[in-house]
Amino acid sequence: MVNRPLVISGPSGTGKSTLLKRLLAEYPDKFGFSVSNTTRKPREGEVDGVDYHFTTVDDFKKLIEEKKFIEWAQFSGNYYGTSIKSVNDVAEKNRICILDIDMQGVKSVKDSDLNARYLFLSPPSIETLRQRLEGRGTETPESLEKRIGAAAAEMEYAQTGAHDKIVVNDDLEKAYKEFKEFILDEN
Numbered sequence: 001m002v003n004r005p006l007v008i009s010g011p012s013g014t015g016k017s018t019l020l021k022r023l024l025a026e027y028p029d030k031f032g033f034s035v036s037n038t039t040r041k042p043r044e045g046e047v048d049g050v051d052y053h054f055t056t057v058d059d060f061k062k063l064i065e066e067k068k069f070i071e072w073a074q075f076s077g078n079y080y081g082t083s084i085k086s087v088n089d090v091a092e093k094n095r096i097c098i099l100d101i102d103m104q105g106v107k108s109v110k111d112s113d114l115n116a117r118y119l120f121l122s123p124p125s126i127e128t129l130r131q132r133l134e135g136r137g138t139e140t141p142e143s144l145e146k147r148i149g150a151a152a153a154e155m156e157y158a159q160t161g162a163h164d165k166i167v168v169n170d171d172l173e174k175a176y177k178e179f180k181e182f183i184l185d186e187n
Ligand SMILES: Nc1ncnc2c1ncn2[C@@H]1O[C@H](COP(=O)(O)OP(=O)(O)OP(=O)(O)O)[C@@H](O)[C@H]1O
Pocket: 010, 011, 012, 013, 014, 015, 016, 017, 018, 019, 132, 133, 135, 136, 169, 170, 171, 172, 173, 175
């Protein structure tokens, strides 16, 4: 099968965005992201099927019942979700769908019939992760502790062998090389 979806996970602050940004800049036509469903109203300029699949609450609930979502959540009164179809749509456009998701998302994808590949990006240590999150300047003391707690659980899960590849983001150049090699190592 061509273009298996690629699931990238790892603790917040490990460097997923940094590496993905670089990959997308180097290969602008090779990858794609799934279009989420939402029950919120479109904002001006937003296009159905492009920005989101705008869905009624009834339809959204039906999709949940039919187990059509890999993951879904409710934020401030609206539902948001990633459907299996939206991931398959990317492959149909001959692109590799990248899913940047957390441990729960990884488990859901594993429960679905998506034949995905799993990459875990690990920090060299929790202490380094803490320093990077502090250095990024985006966290309050509370959100920092929350992320560190979640990181420990993510790292434990990675120890169970749930992923096809673990890349340790120590030296950025070395990590990017390994990251890219696994991703481009065709499907
Ligand atoms: N190899 C590295 N060495 C040192 N610093 C790094 C390295 N990789 C990333 N960083 C820095 O660590 C911080 C966190 O990286 P980034 O924002 O990419 O993490 P993330 O995994 O995408 O986090 P989130 O899931 O919260 O979005 C950034 O400030 C980034 O510049």
